[in-house]
Each structure stands twice: as structure tokens, then as C-alpha cells.
Amino acid sequence: MNFTIKNPNFDIKQTFLCGQCFRWTETENGVFEGVAMGRRISLKQDGDTVTVYGAAAEDIPLWERYFDLDTDYGEYISRFSSDETLRRACESSGGIRILRQEPFETLISFIISQNNNIPRISGIIGRLCESFGDDIGGAFSFPSAERLRGITPDDLAPLRAGFRARYICDAVEKVNSGAVSFEEIDALPLAEAREMLKQIVGVGDKVADCVLLFAFHKLDAFPRDVWVKRLMAQFYPKGLPECTRGAEGVAQQYLFDYVRNNSGLTV
DNA sequence: ACCCAGGGTAACT
DNA sequence: AGTTACCATGGG
Numbered sequence: 001m002n003f004t005i006k007n008p009n010f011d012i013k014q015t016f017l018c019g020q021c022f023r024w025t026e027t028e029n030g031v032f033e034g035v036a037m038g039r040r041i042s043l044k045q046d047g048d049t050v051t052v053y054g055a056a057a058e059d060i061p062l063w064e065r066y067f068d069l070d071t072d073y074g075e076y077i078s079r080f081s082s083d084e085t086l087r088r089a090c091e092s093s094g095g096i097r098i099l100r101q102e103p104f105e106t107l108i109s110f111i112i113s114q115n116n117n118i119p120r121i122s123g124i125i126g127r128l129c130e131s132f133g134d135d136i137g138g139a140f141s142f143p144s145a146e147r148l149r150g151i152t153p154d155d156l157a158p159l160r161a162g163f164r165a166r167y168i169c170d171a172v173e174k175v176n177s178g179a180v181s182f183e184e185i186d187a188l189p190l191a192e193a194r195e196m197l198k199q200i201v202g203v204g205d206k207v208a209d210c211v212l213l214f215a216f217h218k219l220d221a222f223p224r225d226v227w228v229k230r231l232m233a234q235f236y237p238k239g240l241p242e243c244t245r246g247a248e249g250v251a252q253q254y255l256f257d258y259v260r261n262n263s264g265l266t267v
Numbered sequence: 268a269c270c271c272a273g274g275g276t277a278a279c280t
Numbered sequence: 281a282g283t284t285a286c287c288a289t290g291g292g
Contacts, residue, residue, distance in 0.1 A: 019273060114274040120290060121273085162288025167275085204275050225273035256273075 001057050005050040005064075009073035011095020012045045018096050018257040020214045022109050022122045023129075023142070036066060037102060038134070038141040068097045068217070076250050083241045086251060089258035096253050099214060103182040104175060105142040106215035107197070110207045111167045127159045145175040167202025174200050185212070190220050213249040222248040231259045 016024040016032050024034035033042040041063070042053045055063055064070070077094050080086040108128070113121050125142075132143035132151075151172055153165040161168065174180040180200060185193045190212060197208040209223035222240075224232070232240075235255075244251040 110273080113272095115272060115287080116274085116289085117272040117291080119272095123290095160289060162290095163275095163286090164288080202275065206274060210273075223273070226271095227273070260273095 001055060002051055002053050003055060003057075003060055005052065005067070005069065006048055007050070007067075007069050008048065009077065009094055010048075010050060010067070010069075010097055012043050012050055014093055014095040014257065015067075015097050015099065018093065018253060019118060019260075020096075020210075020253065021099055021101060022118070022125050033139075035129075035136065035139050035141060036105075037062060038136065040136055040139045066100055068100055071097070073097060073250070076247050079243045079247070080251055080254070082243045085235045086241070086243070086254065089251075089254040092261065093254045093257035096257060098217060098219065098250060098253060100217050101215045102142065103185070103211065103215040104145050106211050107171055107175070107200075107203075108142075108168055110210040110214075111171055111200075111202050112161060112164055113210070114164065114202070114207060116164075124159050124161050124164075128156075131158060145172050148172045149176050164202065167200070170201040171203070186216055190218050193218065194221075209249075213252075219247045219249045222252050225256075227256055227259055228252060231255055 024032050027033050031044045041055050044051050077090045080090055109125055112124050129140040129142055133140035151169055156165040185196055193212055194208045197203050206223050209221040212218040213221040
């Protein structure tokens with residue numbers, strides 16, 4: 001079935017292409033297709049109306065949660081706009097919503113992301129899904145940690161993930177053993193949740209914060225990649241402005257998308 | 268041939 | 281505590 005979403009500050013193109021997720025692709029003029037939570041849907045946006053195609057009726061609440069439709073982003077935009085740089089970032093990228101993605105998929109995806117570029121990240125993830133995920137009718141789900149139990153770097157050779165293969169294996173093992181517990185991470189404050197994720201070889205501050213922001217919706221997480229380090233040095237040498245307090249991750253994503261899409265900025 | 272890519276690790280000061 | 285080579289792969 002199909003259903004529609006009317007929600008302010010929701011731009012599917014910005015949301016899907018801002019680098020927080022890797023399994024949504026624009027197939028034809030404005031139509032996005034992808035797989036999340038083992039389900040395949042497509043979406044199209046006309047003005048403030050987003051139409052979702054191919055969703056099961058009972059999954060509507062699940063998608064509403066995935067797209068974070070209950071969060072008032074207008075409030076963040078209003079707060080941020082007291083700062084001039086952030087005001088411009090909101091203008092350019094304020095249609096981004098921080099998705100509530102699946103923890104395991106997000107963890108593996110951002111392990112793969114390190115010292116890598118977005119097209120190749122998507123390629124490696126796609127091959128992981130084709131190799132180990134379930135065929136859900138023309139697409140493949142992201143494999144579970146349980147499905148990947150006991151995997152070795154050699155098993156992952158077809159992915160061409162390079163030195164990251166052993167990091168993936170370590171993550172699978174620690175998730176399956178319970179050393180890394182998503183239930184505990186969900187309940188823990190940012191710093192302690194970060195330390196739990198950093199037990200995994202190949203997970204440092206940046207990857208951990210991406211997982212905490214894009215899967216666990218800890219909006220105070222502030223992933224510092226090369227782009228963010230550059231923009232912080234240029235615009236905020238003394239740190240983020242007060243107006244971002246408690247929603248640093250939302251500001252991060254607006255700023256990241258803003259500087260990446262405006263090559264005129266000297267960052 | 269060289270550089271970079273949503274970094275992290277190990278081995279150095 | 282702060283710096284640096286190296287990591288595997290692919291595109292410019």
C-alpha cells in the first residue's frame with residue numbers, strides 16, 4: 001500500500017543524501033528506493049507531501065519512527081538561527097532529519113566508512129547485503145549480527161573492504177557475545193555509551209558518535225570527521241555556540257551538509 | 268605517480 | 281598528551 005507524510009522540515013533528498021545512511025538511491029526524477037529494517041520501500045516528494053510506496057499498512061508507525069516524524073525540527077532551526085553560520089546551514093540543509101537507523105547496520109556501515117568515500121562505502125555495504133542478507137524481492141536486507149556469527153576476514157574478501165574486514169569481524173563477535181549491548185547503549189549517557197562501542201577494534205570517537213547519533217538518536221553526539229574539523233576551525237575556533245546545546249548532532253549534520261554542498265566556502 | 272576519502276591503531280616523542 | 285606512518289581499495 002501507499003501512504004503520505006506531511007511534515008515540516010522534511011526533505012527526503014537532503015535526508016537520504018547527507019551521508020548518514022548508505023542504502024537509499026535516487027532511481028528517477030526524485031524517486032528514492034531503499035531498504036531499512038528488512039523492508040523495501042520507495043518514496044517521492046512533491047512540495048511538503050511525501051508519498052511512501054510499497055509499505056505494509058502495519059509498518060506505518062515503524063516508518064514514522066525511522067523518519068523521526070515526532071521530533072520538532074522547527075524548534076532546532078529556530079534556536080540555531082541566532083548564529084549566522086548555522087542560520088545559513090539551516091537554510092541550505094534544514095530539511096535533514098536524523099534517522100533512527102538500526103544499530104547493527106549503522107555500526108558496521110560507519111566502521112566501513114573510515115578513511116573511505118561515500119560511493120565506495122555504499123558499494124561495500126551493498127556487497128555485504130548481497131552476500132549475507134536475505135532476498136526480500138529484488139533487494140537484500142542488511143544481515144544481522146547473528147547471521148554473521150563466526151565470520152572471518154577471508155569470508156569478507158568479496159566485499160573488498162580492505163583493512164576494515166577484521167574490524168567488521170570484531171564488531172560481529174562483540175555484539176554476539178554481549179560485550180557490546182545495544183540495549184545498554186540505548187540507556188546509557190553519551191560518554192559511557194561511547195566507551196562501550198570503542199571496545200570494538202576499529203571504532204574510535206568519530207565512528208562511535210555516528211552510531212550514537214544516527215542509530216540511537218543521541219542528539220548530543222557530535223561526530224568530528226575531516227569536514228567538521230575544518231569547519232570548526234574556520235567558523236567556531238572557540239567551540240560550538242550555546243544555541244546548539246543538547247542538539248549538537250543536529251547542528252553537526254546541517255553544518256556538514258552545508259559545507260559539503262557549497263564548494264565556495266573555503267573549508 | 269600522486270592524492271584523497273564521514274579514521275583508527277600502534278609506535279613513537 | 282600530542283604527532284605520524286600505515287592500513288586496502290578505488291577514483292580523480
